[in-house]
Amino acid sequence: MTDTILRMKNITKTFPGVKALQDVNLEVRRGEILSICGENGAGKSTLMKVLSGVYPHGTYDGEIEYDGEVSRFAGIRDSEHKGIVIIHQELALAANLSIAENIFLGNEQAKRGWIDWNKTNAAADELLRRVGLSESAVTPVVDLGVGKQQLVEIAKALTKNVKLLILDEPTAALNDDDSAHLLNLLRGLRDEGITCVIISHKLNEVMSISDRVTILRDGQTIWTEETANLSEDKIIAGMVGRDLEHRYPEHEPKIGDEVLRIEDWTVHSPTQPDRALVRKANLSLRRGEIVGLAGLMGAGRTELAMSVFGRSYGVNISGRLIKDGKEIQVRSVQEAIKHGIAYATEDRKRYGLNLIEDIKRNISAAGLTKLARGGWVDGNEEYKVADEFRASMNIKSPTVEAVVGKLSGGNQQKVVLSKWIFTDPDVLILDEPTRGIDVGAKYEIYTIINRLADEGKAILVISSELPELLGICDRIYTLSAGRITGEVPRAEATQESLMTLMTKEEQEVAP
Template sequence: MTEALLQMRGITKTFPGVKALDDVNLTVRRGEIHAICGENGAGKSTLMKVLSGVYGHGSYEGEILFEGEPCHFSGIRDSERRGIVIIHQELALIPYLSIAENIFLGNERVGRGLIDWNRTNDDAAKLLARVGLRENPVTPAMDLGVGKQQLVEIAKALSKEVRLLILDEPTAALNDEDSAHLLGLLRELRDQGVTCVIISHKLNEIEAIADSTTILRDGRTIETLDMHAPGGVSEDRIISGMVGRDLEHRFPPHEPKIGAEVLRIENWTVHSPTQHGRTVVDNASLTLRAGEIVGLAGLMGAGRTELAMSVFGRSYGVDISGQVYKDGRPIQLRSVQEAIGHGIAYATEDRKRYGLNLIEDIQRNVSGAALGKLTGRAGWVDDNREYEVAERYRGSLNIKAKTVGTITGTLSGGNQQKVVLAKWIFTDPDVLILDEPTRGIDVGAKYEIYTIINQLADQGKAILVISSELPELLGICDRIYALSAGRVTGSVERAEFSPERLMRLMTRIKE
C-alpha cells in the first residue's frame, strides 16, 4: 500500500457552544485523489481549515503529520511552505489584477529589488499551459469566467510547488464542460505526483474520480472507503454513510393534486441585452397548473434561466414579446414589483449574489420581498411582526439557526436555501419559480427542500423547477418541458419519463 502523505489524528475543534470536530482521523496516501463527503455542517471545511492553518496550532486538539513529521501551522503561509495549498469555494482572485499578477501575488518574481515583469508573464504562461488555459497572462482576472478562474487558482497553487492540493467544492459553480476539464486536470496532476483532497457534494464526480473517500457525519469520522474495491462503491453506499441510514428513495413520495391552469406563457421571445440581435428565448409557450410541479430541462445555454428571469418582471432581456396569462386573463409583467403583485415569485440560482443579503440576519432576509405586509399606517416596519414571521418560517422550514438574528452568511448552503424559500413563500405567491433550488447542498438538505416543494404544491401553488440534474427533475416533477437553443422542443408527462427521451428533446434543434 502507498505510504501516507498526510495523517490527522484525533482532531477536535470547538467553537463557543459547538463541537465542530470530535476526534476526527484522516489518512491521505501519496499520489491519490482523496474525497471528503458529508452533509452540510459535518465538519469538512473546518477540518481543512485546521489542516491549512486557518485555525492555527493551539486552537484545536490532536496532531497533524505531513510526510511523517509533526506540523504546527500558525497560519496559511506555514502550510504553504510545506506544499499544502487550499482553494476555497469562494475564489480569491483580485479582479483588477492580471492573471500573472494574481498567480504570483505574495510570491513575486523579483530582480534587483523590482518585479521582473518579463519573467512573471513567462512563468505564468508556462503554468497556464500546464492547466490547459489558453489565455494571455496580462488578461485581467475579471474578464474570465468562473471555470477559467478556477484554473488560475490551480496555476497559482502549482507556482508554490504544491504537494497536497485541497479543493473545496471545485465544480459547484461550473457547467458540465468546465467540470469535466477540471476533473481531467486533477487526474493529470495526480499522475504527476500531486496529491489532491476534494470536498464535493457531487457524488457522481466522486465516484468517477476519487481513489479513496472519507465520510464525516456530525463532526466525526464515519469511515474511509476504497473506491477501487471489488464491485466499486455506489452513490447509495456513500449516501448511507453521510446520513446514517439507507435512502431507498432520494425523493419523498408525493401524490399530486393538480387543479386548474394558473399561468400560461404564449409565444415568449427574448433577445440578449449584450449581443445585439441574438435571440435567447424563441417563441416559447408553456402552462402551469395549481398543485403541479413542472420541470424545465435543458443543456447549458438553452435559455432556461433567461426565460424565467424575463417572465419575472423582465429581470433579463430586451425586445421581449409574447403574452402571459394568469388565471386565464392577460397580465403585464413590466417590473419585479408588478410580477410579485400578480403572485409570481422567482428564487434565483445564485442565492449568494442575488437571493440573499449575506451580512444581514435571517429576519431581515425573510421579510425583504414583502415589507409592505409588515408596515403600519405610518409606513414603519413592525419589528415584532417581522420577528414573528421569521420565527414561524424558521420552525416550519427547519432552518437550523439558534435565532432569527443569526447572520445569513454564517448558515450552511441548505439553510441559506431555506431562507430564500421563506422569503418568497412570505409573498404568498400563486406561482413559484425555483432556479437550481438544490445547487451546492448535500443530499440530506436536498430531501428537506424536496419535501418543502411538495408541501407548497399541496397548498395549490403552481411550481416551475429549473435544474441541471435530470435525476432531480425526474424524481420530483409531474411534467417536464425541454428547452433547446431557446425553443421549447416538447413536454413529457410523468408516466412517460425517461432520461433518454428528455435528452433527445434537449438536444433537438427544431420542434
Template sequence: MAENILRMRRITKTFPGVKALQDVHLDVARGEVHAICGENGAGKSTLMKVLSGVYPHGTYDGDIEFEGTVAEFKDIRDSERDGIVIIHQELALSPFLSVAENIFLGNEREKRGFINWNDTNMEAAKLLRRVGLDLNPVVRAGDIGVGKQQLVEIAKALSKNVKLLILDEPTAALNDEDSAHLLGLVKGLRAEGITCIIISHKLNEIREIADSVTILRDGRTIETLSLHDGSVTEERIIKGMVGRDMESRYPERTPVIGEEVLRVEDWTVHHPQENARVVVDSANLTVRAGEVVGIAGLMGAGRTELAMSIFGRSYGSRITGTLYKNGTPITARTVGEAIRHGIAYATEDRKRYGLNLIDDIKRNVSGAALGKLAKRGWVDGGREAVVAGDYRRSMNIKAPTVTAITGKLSGGNQQKVVLSKWMFSDPDVLILDEPTRGIDVGAKYEIYTIINRLAAEGKAVIVISSELPELLGICDRIYTLAEGRITAEVPIGQATPELLMQYMTKEKD
C-alpha cells in the same frame, strides 16, 4: 501500503454556541485522491480551514502532522510554504487583474525589486498549458468562464510547488464538459505524485476519481472507506452521511393538479447589452396549480434568462410576449409588480442575489414581503421574529436562533432561508432556479419535500435544474430548451434522459 502525508488527530473546533468539529481524525496517503463527504454543516470545509491555517493553531484543539512533522500553521501563508494549497468553493481571483497577475499574486516574479513581466507571463503560460488551458495569460480573469477560472486557480496552486492540493466543491458551478476536464486534470496531478483532497456532493464523481473517502457527520468522523475495488456504492456513502438508508432519493408525491395559474405566450428576450441577439425565442409554457414543471437545457440554453425575464423583467431588453395569470393578461415590468402578481423567483446564485449574507435569518426571511409586517409604516420586529422562528422550525433550518448570521449557515440551510423568504410572500407561482445546487443528498431530500409541500398547497412550481435525474424525480411535466427555444413539452410518463437530451440538443430548423 503508501505512507501517510497527512495525519489529523482529535481535531475539535468550536464557534460561539456551536461545536463544528469534535475529535475528528483524518489520514491521507501520499499520492492519493482522498474525498471528504458529508451533509452541509458536517464540518468538511471547517476541517480544511483548520488544516490550511485559515483557522490558526491555537484556535482549535488537536494535532496536525504533515510529512512526518508536527504542523502549527499560524496563517494560510504558513501552510502554503509547506506545500498545502486550498482552493475554496468561492473562487478568489481578482476579475480586474490578468490571469498571469492572479497566478502570481503574493508570489510575484521580481528582479531587483521590480516585477519582471516577461518572466511572469512566460511562467504563467507554462502553467496554463500544464492545466490544459490554451489561454493568453494577459487576458483579464473576469473575462473568462467559471470553468477556466477554476483551472487558473489550480495553475496558481502549481506555481507554489504544491504537495497537497485541497479542492472544495471544484465542479459545483461547472457544466459536464468543464467538470470532466477538471477531474481529468486531478487524475494527472495524482500521476505526478501530488496528493489531492476533494470535497464534493457529486458522489458519482467521487467514485470515479477518489482512492478513498472519509465521511463526516455532525462534526465527527464516521468512517473511511477504500474505493479501489469498486464495491462501495453511492447508497453506501449516503448511508454514512445521513445515518440511515435512503430507499429513494425523491419523496413520493401524488399530484393533485388544478387549473392553469401562469401562461407565457410568444415570449422573446434580447440580450441586455447586445440588443440584436435573441436569448429567448418565442417561448410558450404553462403551469397549473399543484403542478411541478421542469425546465431542462444545456448551459447557455436560456433557462435562467427566461425565468428572470418573467420575474419582473429582471433580465434582458426588448422583451415581447404576454403573461397570463389565471387566464387574465398581466403586466410585470418590475420585480415589485411580479411579486404583487404572486410570482416569486429563487435565484440560482443565492449568495449574490438571493440573500443578504451579512444580515440575520430574521431579516432575510421578511425581506420580500415587509409590507405584511408593517404597522403604521414601521416593521413590527416582534412579529418578524415570530414569523422567522416559525419558518426556522418548519423548514428545519439548523441555526440556534433567527438572529444567526445567514452567511454562517451551510449551503443547504441558506437555501431553506431563500425558500422561506419566498414562501412568506405567499406566491401563487414559485420559480426555483437550481434549487439544490451545491447541497448534499440529505438536504436535497428536504428541499424536494418542501417542493412537494408547496405543490400540495396548490402552488404552481417551476424547477430549473441541470440534473436530469432530479427533474425526472420531482416533476409532472418537463419543457426542454435549446438555443433559447422551447423544443419539446414531455409528460413525465414519457420522459427519459435520452429523450430529454435529444430535445436539449436539437438544432434550429
C-alpha cells in the same frame, strides 16, 4: 507499508456554543485522490481550514503529522511553505488583475525590487498550458468564466511547489464540460505525484475520480473506504446516518386549473439587443403541479425565468402572460410579486440573500408591505413570522437573529424559499434549487416543494440535474437554443429522451 503523507489525529475544533469537530482522524496516502463527503455542517471545510492554517495551531486540539513530521501551522503561509495549498469554494482571485498577476500575487518574479514582467508572463503562459488554458497570461481574470478561474487557481497552486492540493467543492459552479476538464487535470496531477483532497457533494464525480472516500457526520469521522468497494447509496447512508430508500420523496399530485400561461415569449440580450435568447416560448403551469424546465447551459432557461419575473433580465421582451385566464402586465419585480409570481435565483449568495443580515430580515425582505404598520415595519411581527418559518422549514439555527452568511448552503436555501413563500405566490419559479447542497438537505427541499404544490401553488423547477427533474416533476419542458423543443409527461420521460430534445439543432426547432 503504505506511504502516508498526512495524518490528522483527534482533531477537535470548537466555536462559541458549537463543537464543529470532535476527535476527527484523517489519513491521506501519498499520490492519491481522497474525497471527503458529508452533509452541510458536517465539518469538512473546518477540518481543511485546520490543516491549512486558516485556523492556526492553538485554536484546536489534536495533532497534525505531515510528511513524517508533527506540524504546527501558525497561518496559511506556513502550510504553503510545506506544499499544502487549499482552493476554497469562493475563489480568491482579484478580478481586475491579469491572470499572470493573480498567479504570482504574493510570489512576484522580482529582480532588485522590480517585477520582471517578461519572466512573469512567460512563466504564467507555461502554467496555463499545463492546466489546459489557451488564454494569454495578460488576460484580465474578470473576462474568464468560473471554470477557467478554477484552473487559474490550480495554476497558482503549482507555483508553490504543491504536494498536497485541497479543493473545496471545485465543480459546484461548473458545467459538465468544465467539470470533466477539471477532473481530468486532477487525474494528471495525481499521476505526477501530487496528492489531492477533494470536498464534494457530487457523488458521481466522487465515484469516478477518488481512490478512497472519507465520510464525516456531525463533526466526527464515520469511515474511510476504498472507492472500488463503494456505491453512491452507501456513501449517502454514511453521510445522513440512515438509508435513503428513495432519493426523492413519494408524492401524489393534486393538479388543478391552469394558473399561468406564457405565450410567444421572446427575450433579447441586454448586451446584444439584436440577439434573441428566448424565442416564441410557450408553456403553462397548473395549480398543484411541479413542472420542470430542462436545457443545456446557454439554452435560455434562466433568461426565460428572470424575464417573466418582472422583466428582471433582457430587453425587447415580447409575448403574453395569462394569469387565471386574464392577460397581465408584469413590467417590474413589484408587479410580479403583486400578481403572485415569485422567483428564487440560482445564485443565492449574490442575488438571493443579504449575507451580512440576519435570517429575520432576509425572510421579510420581499414582503415588507405585509408587515407595515403606519409606514413602519412591525419588528415583533417580523420576528414572529421569521421564527415560524425557521420551525416549519427546519432552518437549523437557534435564533432568527443569526447571520445568514454563517449558515450552511442547505439552510441558506431554506431562507431563500421562506422569503418568497412569505409573499404568498401562486407561481413559484425555482432556479437550481438544490445547487451546492448535500443529499440530506436536498431531500428536505424536495419535501418542501411537494408541500407547496399540495397547497395549490404552481411550481416551475429549473435544474441541470435530469435525475432531479425526473424524480420530482409531474411534467417537463425542454429548451434548446432559446426554443421550447418538447413537453414530456413524467411517466414518459427518460434521461435519454430529454437529452435528445435538449440537443435539437436550431434548424430542427425553427418555426
